[in-house]
Amino acid sequence: MLSREDNEYLTRTGPGAPMGNFMRRFWMPFMLSDEIAEPDCPPVRVTLLGEDLLAFRDSKGRAALVDQFCPHRRVSLFFGRNEDCGIRCVYHGWKFDADGNCVDMPSEPADSTYKDKVKLKSYPVREKAGIVWAYMGPVDKQSDLPELEWMNVPDDHLYVSRWIQQCNFVQAVEGEIDSAHVSFLHRKLENDAQNKAALTGAFFANDTAPKWKVTESDFGMTLGARRKVENGRFYWRMNQWLYPFYTMIAPVPGEARTVRMWVPVDDGRCNIICISYRNDKPLSEQELHNWQTGAAGHAARIPGTLTPIANLDNDYNIDRELQAAESFTGITGIRAQDAAMTESPGRIVDRSQEHLATSDTAIIQMRKLLIDGARNLEKGIEPAAAQDGAIYRVRSHSVVIDEEIDFDDRADILEDMRVTAGVGTQAAE
Ligand code: FES
Ligand SMILES: [Fe+2]
Structure with a gap:
């Protein structure tokens, strides 16, 4: 048996939980490559370690895993347009690339630099053996995939x-x-x-x-x-x-x-x-x-x-x-x-x-x-x-x-x- 405290400690993997921090030191396999088979295919909702995310494949074929919710007013990017190397929110047209950079903010004045200050959370992604993996831990602790x-x-x-x-x-x-x-x-x-x-x-x-x-x-x-x-x-x-x-x-x-x-x-x-x-x-x-x-x-x-x-x-x-x-x-x-x-x-x-x-x-x-x-x-x-x-x-x-x-x-x-x-x-x- 475990104490109730240890049971909580063992099983909670959300952001900030000790076991969640431990898990985030490892690469997370989370979906199959063929679930986002083609460039610019429909994005797929992914929940991983308690975080609501969105997977998509951009026009160059690169797989991405980003926050599911637009940093503007937090609507779901699941409804977004996956086009021209990025996911575009259909509410006001803000667009983000696979690294989470805001690359277009058409609802703001043309001379605005606000888009340079807004970032969509994104995680490093790799593909191997038909599986898509993400690394969700501290950048300086990222290592290679396990050699299986x-x-x-x-x-x-x-x-x-x-x-x-x-x-x-x-x-x-x-x-x-x-x-x-x-x-x-x-x-x-x-x-x-x-x-x-x-x-x-x-x-x-x-x-x-x-x-x-x-x-x-x-x-x-x-x-x-x-x-x-x-x-x-x-x-x-x-x-x-x-x-x-x-x-x-x-x-x-x-x-x-x-x-x-x-x-x-x-x-x-x-x-x-x-x-x-x-x-x-x-x-x-x-x-x-x-x-x-x-x-x-x-x-x-x-x-x-x-x-x-x-x-x-x-x-x-x-x-x-x-x-x-x-x-x-x-x-x-x-x-x-x-x-x-x-x-x-x-x-x-x-x-x-x-x-x-x-x-x-x-x-x-x-x-x-x-x-x-x-x-x-x-x-x-x-x-x-x-x-x-x-x-x-x-x-x-x-x-x-x-x-x-x-x-x-x-x-x-x-x-x-x-x-x-x-x-x-x-x-x-
Ligand atoms: S909520 Fe996404 S662009 Fe406004
Ligand atoms: Fe069994």
Whole structure:
């Protein structure tokens, strides 16, 4: 459990909040490039860390993230005209470029210099791997983007999607790193042989009480799970949590890797940007179909929205007959099952009411790392991970070994989790 004070400290990310200041040291992925696909396309409202903003792509193709509200009389620039390298407010015609400079003020006398004194808030923006990122912190603390393996894989090796979840980002991440739920929440009932298999196949079927090992690193932490498999061997899966909101999920051998980013929209919602990628070959039609339909990994959305089809308002389309006969939850789709659990306590769960158990080790650790990070920043100690993108050269991993030893006692396994050839390595694994 956490005290009410610590729970507030952990979950509040708006301007001026200690956790908000901590988050603002990191680059924020916030939308997909194809949401502002063309130069001068319609602008898109974005709320990020509790700030109401507007994204647009100017005539030269540059992506921009600015205050949503015009500095003149604070009307929404969403209604503005995106034209000639700037967004023009339709109320009185003031126009701003991607850096927030006022470049035209046609409602003032021609000799007025007032436009040189008016600025629209704007944040530095970068694009990488089909994702748009913003930096919202102090100018002198801005560093490079995190160096993540999937950033430079070919387009046909990568699938990206985004949706919004109705809860605080910490709560959503806690669901992702909650290792104990897999054997229950995602269980199928219809086939007893698979009954114990939380997700799929023999790697999970024989051992539903894995041994857990959590190790801390400069990027955050690695969560190892060891299951016994056939012939007395051991199956290790290593997932990562990386500052401040990345999760990397180990693939079943031969399958694509998954990375998720759980980015605060505001304190009661988070943006989930989900990546699936392979190093070895292009994604298959079947993989893409499974992700696009929400059958695996990604959420199926109501067309034209960021809302999953199965959501809090429709009880995730729970089917009680299905629950009685076929699946543990009666909810179809792993993402929907997870969301039902992490959204159901309310947007910010009251952590002072919890009764944590041994299976919550990673969750306790992540809370501590986030709170310690924000407290250190209050003392003037900058987060190292925000300052050095190379810290993120790491990947999830799974492996079957003969010896009954911990994953971090094997140098070769630790080596396999490092992205040694740099970002975008195409090395076969
Ligand atoms: S409110 Fe935008 S130009 Fe007047
Ligand atoms: Fe899950």
